[in-house]
Amino acid sequence: MLSNLSAGVFIQIDPDVDEDQTKNPERKKLKLKEVHLTKLLSTKVAVHSFVEKLFRSIWGLTLSRSPFAVKYFFDFLDTQAENMKITDPDVLHIWKTNSLPLRFWINILKNPQFVFDMEKTPHMDGCLSVIAQAFMDSFSLSEMQLGKYAPTNKLLYAKDIPKFKQEVKMYYKQIRDQSPVTPAEFKDFLHEESKKHENEFNEAAALKELYKFIERYFTEIKQKLDENGVPAELKEQLQHVKQSFDGLKSCSWS
Template sequence: MLEDGEEGGVKPWHLVKSLEEPEVCRNRRSSLRERERAKAIPEIYLTRLLSMKGTLQKFVDDTFQVMLGVNRPVPIAVKYFFDFLDEMAEKHEIEDAETVHIWKTHSLMQRFWVLILKHPQMIFDVEVSENVDSILSVIAQTFIDSCTISEHKVGRDSPVNKLLYARDIPRYKHLPYNLINGFPLAQIDSEQFSPFVALHDLYAYIVKYYDPITAALEEDPNGQKMQLAYRLQQISSLVENKVTDL
């Protein structure tokens, strides 16, 4: 194909001048391709997506059950924090159950579990490919939708990731509801929060590394100024004498 050159001559080019194509034309074609691709996904790839969902279904169910199930005692830290939120709601006379539900889901589900679902490489030595990252984003969004009180509504214009798990979300919703609303949790042993128990455990660690700790305190300028090595020796003598007396 030919066109007028800068100096009135002709210049050959092959079909599309990609390097000289105006920015507006490139953006227009890119937008058109994205719309066509978005339209093709529900029609062409929906069967493949449903097949993949069926393959992963048991793993997703097991994962959600482990994270939100109450078949085993919930960690003490979770119970303690959830009880604290309940106390704050009572103290400030907040009677809206949805408000407390949001507090708890944001603190545990969305700020902890969702982060791990979307980024497993944070705790596991794994490499997350682009395809796997897309799958995990869909599962994480399903998890978020499962932790809301409001009804999950979808329609013909809803994104594909919303449609994939639309029928499963009502089944998942009861899991965080049970966890948040006081199903059997782990019993708290008051002795585990005793300062004397904490000091005893700390001293057991100090005894194990007594010489290196003492040497480090003697070499540290702040330690020398506060006589920390000498104080540690005094504590050690008191503790050992106490044990001997017992």
């Protein structure tokens, strides 16, 4: 059937979709969604290998070893869970997921212009949102309940998500099973990373932000240090740092 004749635009659609539009609008919506989903699935097949490669480059481990920063931080979360006597593995899964995949990687997946010199068009934005949704679903602990009214972006990767979820669980397990990063190793790592960016980092701006945080939460920080029984020397150093910054309030940070 042809529609929009007056505008000179001709679109071929299923007669069943156009029939009784006013009487059964929901049927029309579902029919159009089925047609739309079929076309999207064809497109998904064309790019699926690239999406899989992207995901596995994120949660895969090069030479069976995670980056030092990731291992160090995940071990920190494990330690916090032990200190709080949290034994539910789902809690740790959520902590780690919220701190790295959902806070960092999702932002990059949805906004590649942050990393690459490119323009993100509205069409590209819609496509990236579908990929980002699949990535988020891969880290989710809840089971998807999909019906005929489920959003298209979830239906596209519905069959792949269970496999991705298993890979994510293995990713977290492999990192946890690795040998810990020693303080000396992490210090060397930070030193090497600092050398790479020594001409890009604005120390004054970073110090200013740290001072603003210390000034705002100084009482709470001191209380936590007391509760955790840290050495008196460390508390004295913190007090000295704050006093030093207090004396520089009138200076120009640049």
